[in-house]
Amino acid sequence: MTKRTSAKYKIDRRLGENIWGRPKSPVNRREYGPGQHGQRRKGKLSDFGTQLRAKQKLKGYYGDLTEKQFRRIYAEAERRRGDTGDILVGLLEQRLDAVVYRAKFVPTMFAARQFVNHGHVMVNGKRCNIASARVGEGDVITISDKARNMALVIEASQSAERDVPDYLEVDHSKGTATFVRVPSLSDVPYPVQMEPNLVVEFYAQN
Incomplete structure (x- = not known):
């Protein structure tokens, strides 16, 4: 954390x-x-x-x-x-916590790190609790059934604040996200x- x-x-x-x-x-x-000096720093x-x-x-x-x-x-x-x-x-963007955030499984990048650390995420079927783990093209990220029913996850997936970028394919009903390709700056x-x-x-x- x-x-x-x-x-x-x-x-x-x-x-x-x-x-x-x-x-x-x-x-x-x-x-x-x-x-107190915040306004003077311009x-x-x-x-x-x-x-x-x-x-x-x-x-x-x-x-x-x-x-x-x-x-x-x-x-x-x-x-x-x-x-x-x-x-x-x-x-x-290949960091696991960044992918979890981009997939709209959680509301913030900070929550993504905690979410991964607490063991709610699997990569290609294997549990991974390392937020900095690198995701590769074609990797499938899955959140646990228990996590899928968490209020935090439901709220994030339904939020209109941001959209899922096109370098991810996400199915919120199944709690899965596929990392399609490594993005460039213009994609993020x-x-x-x-x-x-x-x-x-x-x-x-x-």
């Missing part, structure tokens, strides 16, 4: 954006940062600040991964051939603009 589960909206406040697109986000009411960002912000936004979106986890994923993206930013996004339904190219620049220079 992430340390930030109970304070996830602090990320929204700190970045000044509703990064998950949720109606309850405090940014919808106050766009400035948290704390200075022009340097190139480093812009890149750092892009990294914090992308990292925060996926349940506020630790820097070590995020850097490891970036290092793998850098080793592969192709656009590093696109590959980075694809690797993040981020509620705000993500800039993985700036994340690449950040790591290249620091």
Whole structure:
């Protein structure tokens, strides 16, 4: 479990954006940062600040991964051939907790991590409780019968807040989701603009 589960909206406040697109986000009411000096922090960002912000936004979106986890994923993206930013996004979307969230089995990315950790998810028929486990093309993710009847799951599947992206095939009646293909940046339904190219620049220079 992430340390930030109970304070996830602090990320929204700190970045000044509703990064998950949720109606309850405090940014919808106050766009400035948290704390008594929050309203004074609207200075022009340097190139480093812009890149750092892009990294914090992308990292925060996926349940506020630790820097070590995020850097490891970036290092793998850098080793592969192709656009590093696109590959980075694809690797993040292949995380099991991200797939569970995208399939609308749970309402938030934080809930997805907890849901997986508690053993409610199977990959190709085998139980998996590792949120960072990587899902491959053609893999079938199934949630347990008990989990399918949880209020959290029913509410998430019926929510009109977001749609299931086309790189997943989901059957909520059976509690299954098939990972069809690895998405590129343009395929991922981020509620705000993500800039993985700036994340690449950040790591290249620091």
